[in-house]
Structure formats: C-alpha cells, structure tokens
Amino acid sequence: MTIGIVALSGCSLLRSPDPVPPPTRSDRSGSPSATPTPTPDESSADALLEASAHPRTPTPVPTEAAAPAPTLSRIAAGTVVAEGDVASPLGSVHFHFRMVSDGDDTFSAQYSGFTSTLPVPVSVSLFERPRAVGDGLTYTGVGDHPLGSATAAPGTSATVPLDGSGVDPSGLTTLVTYSSAGPDSAEPIELGPGKVLAVTTVRWSVPARTTNVRPVDGGARANAAGQVTATTPSGVPTSYVVAPDDLIGDVAARFSISVRALVWLNEGVQVFGDDQYLYEGTTLNLDPLAR
Known part of the structure; x- marks a missing residue:
C-alpha cells in the first residue's frame, strides 16, 4: 500500500473497465460465421489512398489536465469594507475606525483620532458575539490593539491586521473598547482590567467574491457514498x-x-x-x- 499526496497528471483516477470482447456476426440461422472479405475494386482502393493521404485527427479524450485552474477573486487592496465612529456613553473616549482589504484575502483595522479623558489605558478588539458596557472580558478578540492612555489631542493612527478573520470578516460584528488597566490598578471597578467601556456595531459591506468552483451534489453513488x-x-x-x-x-x-x-x-x-x-x-x- 502506498500513501501520498494526490497527483494530478500522468495517472488514471478511476479503475479501468474489463476488456470488451470483440463482436461476432451471425448468419440467418443464428450460428456465428466469419465476415466475408470484400473483393477489391478500383473505387475502394482510391478511398483507401485518399484516407491515408488525409488521416482523420482523433477527437482528444478529456483529461484532468484539461480542467480549468480553480480561481477565487480577490478584493482590491485598500477597499474600505466597514467604517464608523466610536464614542463611550459618557463621552470619555472617541476614535474613528475603518476596516480595509489588504488585497491578499486578508483584512486590517485602521484606528485614528483617538482621544480619552480616562485615567486608564484603553484597548480595542473585535468579536462575533455582542457585548455590553460594564461587562468584564475574559479573553480578547480579533485584532486586539492598545489605543493609548489619557490624551486631549488626537492620537496617532494605527493599522492592525485582523489575523484569523478569514476571507470574509463580516461575522465580526462587535467592536469592543475596554480598559487595559493592569491587575494592580487602584481605579474604580468600572475602570478595572477588562471592563467594557463602549460597544459599537460594525456594519460590513464586503464585495461578493466570484469563483469558477461551484459544487452541486449529484447524490450518493458507488465510491462516493458519504x-x-x-x-x-x-x-x-x-x-x-x-x-x-x-x-x-x-x-x-x-x-x-x-x-x-x-x-x-x-x-x-x-x-x-x-x-x-x-x-x-x-x-x-x-x-x-x-x-
């Protein structure tokens, strides 16, 4: 027994059928008889010469190599697929966000204009499930990133890869802004480590992808019965x-x-x-x- 990765050229993928026996010919009585040899004449000889001079090109048998290469379109780099503004309920934190395509089936979050009057550092993260202000995060989401500490002037912009979002990030519908205070922080509990400060719904507009691979289930059959x-x-x-x-x-x-x-x-x-x-x-x- 051999084990290996699929090879796509030079081999048959299906078992060959049993050889088909040569046909026989029967006379009127039903007993097999040999096919009579026709008597050569000038017209048949001319036909043979014509065929040999202009042989018929056989129709090629379709092969796996003839199948088109599978394709999946990509979203152009820089395409904005979501955008919005974040403001905490009491107006302590503000910033702008954009979600953009990197052009290679990945996406990034861009944060800009961050300001905060809170005495604790602030971070941001994307989640699939909703969160509520005042919740405590036990784990971070996709694209987790520290935005900064208290500042009156808008902070610098940041671009954060959304690793793990896949080719369609639209399931990440919740942008959570939270306190990233240290574990020994003496701040009030509502500003303690992991406390959610703001929750913003992300509304994605991801362009439809196109592909030439379109599976259609033809139903269970021998050697494909799963x-x-x-x-x-x-x-x-x-x-x-x-x-x-x-x-x-x-x-x-x-x-x-x-x-x-x-x-x-x-x-x-x-x-x-x-x-x-x-x-x-x-x-x-x-x-x-x-x-």
Whole structure:
C-alpha cells in the first residue's frame, strides 16, 4: 500500500473497465460465421489512398489536465469594507475606525483620532458575539490593539491586521473598547482590567467574491457514498464526510468539480492505493470561501 499526496497528471483516477470482447456476426440461422472479405475494386482502393493521404485527427479524450485552474477573486487592496465612529456613553473616549482589504484575502483595522479623558489605558478588539458596557472580558478578540492612555489631542493612527478573520470578516460584528488597566490598578471597578467601556456595531459591506468552483451534489453513488454535512442557505454543499471505499475521482464527479478543484479546496488531502482511496471519516471542504 502506498500513501501520498494526490497527483494530478500522468495517472488514471478511476479503475479501468474489463476488456470488451470483440463482436461476432451471425448468419440467418443464428450460428456465428466469419465476415466475408470484400473483393477489391478500383473505387475502394482510391478511398483507401485518399484516407491515408488525409488521416482523420482523433477527437482528444478529456483529461484532468484539461480542467480549468480553480480561481477565487480577490478584493482590491485598500477597499474600505466597514467604517464608523466610536464614542463611550459618557463621552470619555472617541476614535474613528475603518476596516480595509489588504488585497491578499486578508483584512486590517485602521484606528485614528483617538482621544480619552480616562485615567486608564484603553484597548480595542473585535468579536462575533455582542457585548455590553460594564461587562468584564475574559479573553480578547480579533485584532486586539492598545489605543493609548489619557490624551486631549488626537492620537496617532494605527493599522492592525485582523489575523484569523478569514476571507470574509463580516461575522465580526462587535467592536469592543475596554480598559487595559493592569491587575494592580487602584481605579474604580468600572475602570478595572477588562471592563467594557463602549460597544459599537460594525456594519460590513464586503464585495461578493466570484469563483469558477461551484459544487452541486449529484447524490450518493458507488465510491462516493458519504454524507454532506453542511450547506449554504440556498442548499449548496459546503462540507462532506468521506465514507468507506470513497475514491477521490468519484467524490469530485459527484459534486461536478475536477479532482484538481477538490485538492485546491482541501490543501494537503491524502489518498492511498493505486485507485486513490480517501481516508474514511475525513471531512472535505467544498466552500471556496473557507479554503
């Protein structure tokens, strides 16, 4: 048994069918007989000469190499996908934020104009779930960044990578401004470490991405009998769990995509055996936005 990464060229991904026996011809009585050899004449000889002089080019058989390369469009660098202003309930903290595309499937938060009259340092972080003023944070979110301490003049601008946001950051709907006072701070409890000072809803406007990989579930079949475990609201399959005896070529065919596209969606996926079996229980991604 051999184990390896999927190879996309120079090999067949499916098992070859059994050889088909040559056809026979029967006479009227039903018993097989040899095909009679026609008597040569001038017209047939001329036809043979014409065919040899102008041979017919065979129709090429489609191969995996002929499949188009999988693509996913990118959002241009500098595109603003969210923007707004933050003000704490009592007006102690103010600043402006923008969320921008980096142009390489990543995003950054830009903070500017920070002012604060509070006696504690202030930080900011993005979360998927709502928070409330006065809550105490037990962990920081995405793009956590210290904005600064008390200052009357607007502070310097800062750009913070939103590591972990993926190619679609729009799930990060809550921008939390909080106290980053030290653990030994003698400030009132409402300004203590991790206390939420302001909560701002982030309204994203992320341009739609385009891709030429569009999985469609054609239904369970031999060597592709696993379960679709997640779909989009419109029913497009987004994940699939490998069943026993699943072959990578048959799974790709079930979802009307090439093996090349399936590997692009699942970097590092492994197969074994000459027929390229997938490992049972592996969850395969079918969503280009989640690759």
